[in-house]
Amino acid sequence: MKRFLIEREIPGASSMTAADLRETARTSNAAVDSLGVPYRWITSYVAGDKVYCLHEAEDADAILEHARRGGFPANRVVEVASEFGPHTADAVSA
Structure with missing residues (x-):
């Protein structure tokens, strides 16, 4: 699977x-389970009015x-x- 960064603009996110x-x-998690395709949510970070997520998916x-x-x-x-x-x-080069 490929990794993707997602930027989500959510006003007031840092106040959640x-x-x-x-x-x-x-x-x-429910949305992931409903997809029926390989998908993995790795983590998310809240910063100001944004949430940055790292997910793995095919596309x-x-x-x-x-x-x-x-x-x-x-x-x-x-x-x-x-x-x-x-x-x-x-890291050692191969």
């Missing part, structure tokens, strides 16, 4: 309570369908081209 986040997660259409079924905005969906982090500095 633990209960709000729990209900949003339940809604997202962007599955990402958009998840958003539609969950009632979430998906203002921007981009496929992850590569990943790196602090450990990359120590």
Whole structure:
């Protein structure tokens, strides 16, 4: 599966309570379960009036369908081209 970053514009997102986040997660999980295709929600981050999510799916259409079924905005969906982090500095080339 491919990885996608999703930017969701949600006014007041940073004010969501633990209960709000729990209900949003339940809604997202139900949407994932209803898709009937390989799909995995990795994690999400709340920052200001936006939520940034990392999901795995076969294509962007599955990402958009998840958003539609969950009632979430998906203002921007981009496929992850590569990943790196602090450990990359120590990687051995093959």
